[in-house]
Amino acid sequence: MMMTRFLAALAACLAGLAPLTAAAQTGPLRIEITEGVIEPLPIAIAPFLAEGGAAQALADDITAVVRADLEGSGLFRAISPNAFISPITSFESPVQYADWKAINAQGLVTGAVSVSGDRITAKFRLFDVFSEAPLGEGLQFAGSGDAWRRLAHKIADQVYARITGEGGYFDSRVVFVAETGPKDARQKRLAVMDYDGANLSYLTDASTLVLAPRISRDGRQVLFTSYDSGFPRINLLDTGTLRTRALENQPGSMTFSPRFSPDGGTVLFSLSQGGNTDLYRMPVSGGTPTRLTEAPSIETAPSYSPDGRQIVFESDRSGSQQLYIMPAAGGEARRISFGPGRYGSPVWSPRGDLVAFTKQNQGRFHIGVMRTDGSEERLLTASFLDEGPTWSPNGRVVMFTRETAGAGGAPALYSVDITGRNLKRVPTPGAASDPAWSPLLD
Structure with missing residues (x-):
């Protein structure tokens, strides 16, 4: 479970309440609400991998939209890829949690994109770096070639929902x-x-x-x-x-x-x-x-x-x-x-x-x-x-x-x-x- 001071503060902000001292179950997280002022959550969004050469541009575009959605909410701070120690080279590779802890990432998003004809498939995983565990199951979304932005918004909605415990708003x-x-x-x-x-x-x-x-x-x-x-x-x-x-x-x-x-x-x-x-x-x-x-x-x-x-x-x-x-x-x-x-x-x-x-x-x-x-x-x-x-x-x-x-x-x-x-x-x-x-x- 994520039990960081950030998430405690985040919960207070999301509740729209004055600071409380209480425990609350919000979605997948167990959160102690102790603070009311927060700093954005440091999160690493690894460049989505292209599974096939035709998917590289789409993978880059989807990564950019996911990052913009989460940062635009004001609740997340995307860590620059220049600070990453170990790049993600395979969607199935084990996560080297120590490398992400070293750059103070509290969450990690990985993903991959593939193209088949006019169909795009985008999948992602979310990890809790400090507990060294996945945060929910991996998911994938599929759509036509012109729907790639919607796929990115859906991924960002899922990341937002799993960390905050409330629904997202990006795919709207x-x-x-x-x-x-x-x-x-x-x-x-x-x-x-x-x-x-x-x-x-x-x-x-x-x-x-x-x-x-x-x-x-x-x-x-x-x-x-x-x-x-x-x-x-x-x-x-x-x-x-x-x-x-x-x-x-x-x-x-x-x-x-x-x-x-x-x-x-x-x-x-x-x-x-x-x-x-x-x-x-x-x-x-x-x-x-x-x-x-x-x-x-x-x-x-x-x-x-x-x-x-x-x-x-x-x-x-x-x-x-x-x-x-x-x-x-x-x-x-x-x-x-x-x-x-x-x-x-x-x-x-x-x-x-x-x-x-x-x-x-x-x-x-x-x-x-x-x-x-x-x-x-x-x-x-x-x-x-x-x-x-x-x-x-x-x-x-x-x-x-x-x-x-x-x-x-x-x-x-x-x-x-x-x-x-x-x-x-x-x-x-x-x-x-x-x-x-x-x-x-x-």
Whole structure:
């Protein structure tokens, strides 16, 4: 078992808790939680071996993506291959643990890649250097030639999960609004990419304004707000065929802020009619909308709990923009935000324990998280304009839009973990906003 001080600290960070003195079983590890501040785990990622000459370039590429995934999480520090004492020359060779201990590696990843026609096979092993034992069984993944990045992400997810005890988030995609043109005449279209900015493609053209994409749990459909009719209306896009249709039976002049139910069968949204904005739901296939709120205030930005039983949303019913939770079928709502400033765009964590939100206070915008009862509010960012959080599949990282000030200001995507660490920009080819993170891919 790994019993290092690093892993004790890592567990405290991953739990998102203050330091504790307790023992906790997390996946394959037995961890004593004793600290709350950590340094990245030193891990050796040996260059993946090419089993056949045709696989060398792919082996190098897969190694690079695995390293980038793990280091990008902020929890791992990949030791430079220049420091390695004994190179891995065979996937089946015994590990010389003393050589890896000498460079202070706490974990070791080895792998190999082979190519057969248009099929790639990538396999890996993870070793606990200090206990001198494998950490789980070796695994292999196979796919077509253009899926090599997914194979690398899957390997990184497995390494992440075995060491941290929680699921990974690397094999996932992000739908967002790609923006071009000057600030006062922006053109916007929907785009989709890997979580790290690779493999970008466009889902719509720039012929009409699009906002607030939301991706279904299976990744096959995207809800978004379109102005193609002259008013905001909710459209549904099939990511396989790229066909788009307006949801049927949208009464009133404006519908917006759509969100899928966890099972993907229902759309939750805001509808503005007669000067009033309330929450509604309706089947994705169409049908009669069901009204969930009836108040003279503005209710918008709804988000389901992972079990589909509750909804968090923003409302100004108390006189300022605040967060509320109510049963998914409607009913009495309870306020959960009580700090200074205004709160909006709440999103329920896929783990069910937290709500992410946008906060505006004293001229600054923040991305924050709080418990579902409103306790333990934590602001993760602060800038001229941060808004629109979306959760990673494992509920560990939040992605959002950050816009810079001034006439030349433009939006970009950023991510930060729920401790407020590891703030970084997500690469996109141009201005970008409104990210929506998918679950892990099948």
